[in-house]
Amino acid sequence: MQVVPTPPAHIGLVVIQPSRRRHCAGCRRGPLSMLVVEGRVPCCLDCADLGHLVFLPRGDTALTRRAREESTLSVVVVRFNRRKGRYERQGVLVEEAGLARAEARCLADAEARRRRRVRDARRRAVQDARFAEAFAAEILRLFPGCPRDRADGIAAHASARGSGRVGRGAAGRALSEGAVVSAVVASVRHLDTSYDALLMGGVPRREARRRIAVGVETVLREWGWEADIGAGR
Known part of the structure; x- marks a missing residue:
């Protein structure tokens, strides 16, 4: 029987990226790129009823947060770091529709930030032009x-x-x-x-x-x- 180290309970519902070749204890498919531990044995995502979820790698905090907000079901993905002796987060599994909504929200925010940067740049340009004009006037006075x-x-x-x-x-x-x-x-x-x-x-x-x-x-x-x-x- 393939025994898999169990992640800490405080992480909650998790999926593991195994560092060794693992096969599903139920359907025998493998090697698995991701698995769920049930009774200390590996289970593939389909057998664990998580096969409909899509993987979102870590790195974009805002997108991850919003994807989890938009998904009814989300699962943390971890990988065991042998050197440090602990599980580390690799990303999350979320519903595809939830991820699409989260991406749309982030794109809207990015566009808003772009427009704000343009407005700020224009305002600074006006301020700079006025200041340079005042500086030149003072030069001509002196x-x-x-x-x-x-x-x-x-x-x-x-x-x-x-x-x-x-x-x-x-x-x-x-x-x-x-x-x-x-x-x-x-x-x-x-x-x-x-x-x-x-x-x-x-x-x-x-x-x-x-x-x-x-x-x-x-x-x-x-x-x-x-x-x-x-x-x-």
């Missing part, structure tokens, strides 16, 4: 000689969501003068001086900044900035 397209470019670069740049920090979001000046100085440093070439040539960052400081100040003066820019360097 640097009235700065070309409009250059101010727009600096604002867009500094305020890009997720960039970690000065415009995304608390000071930047508050449009503080220090944050705006820092963004402008950074742009001038990279686009209007030889700073990047110096770095590529192996010049240390502090020394490179010292060498191009006069060039940065010259551009800022041309744009109408009259205060000390030492902090912005």
